[in-house]
Amino acid sequence: MATSAPVLSYYDLKKPVTLSVDAGSKGAVLYQEEKPVASRSGRASKPPEYLIDN
Numbered sequence: 001m002a003t004s005a006p007v008l009s010y011y012d013l014k015k016p017v018t019l020s021v022d023a024g025s026k027g028a029v030l031y032q033e034e035k036p037v038a039s040r041s042g043r044a045s046k047p048p049e050y051l052i053d054n
Contacts, residue, residue, distance in 0.1 A: 009035040 009032065018031040027041035 008039070009033075009037050011037045 011030075012032060015032045017037075018034075019028060020031065021028045028039065029036050030038040
């Protein structure tokens, strides 16, 4: 097989993390040791109320 799908690694509380974000698509990936451990994509449906100015 020429390519393979990326696989998430297990998160380790003892290892440092790197967060990579893409504001254009509102996505983010959390890395440990240059391996992805979590990802999120899409847009938030509603901001938390404490962020809204009254």
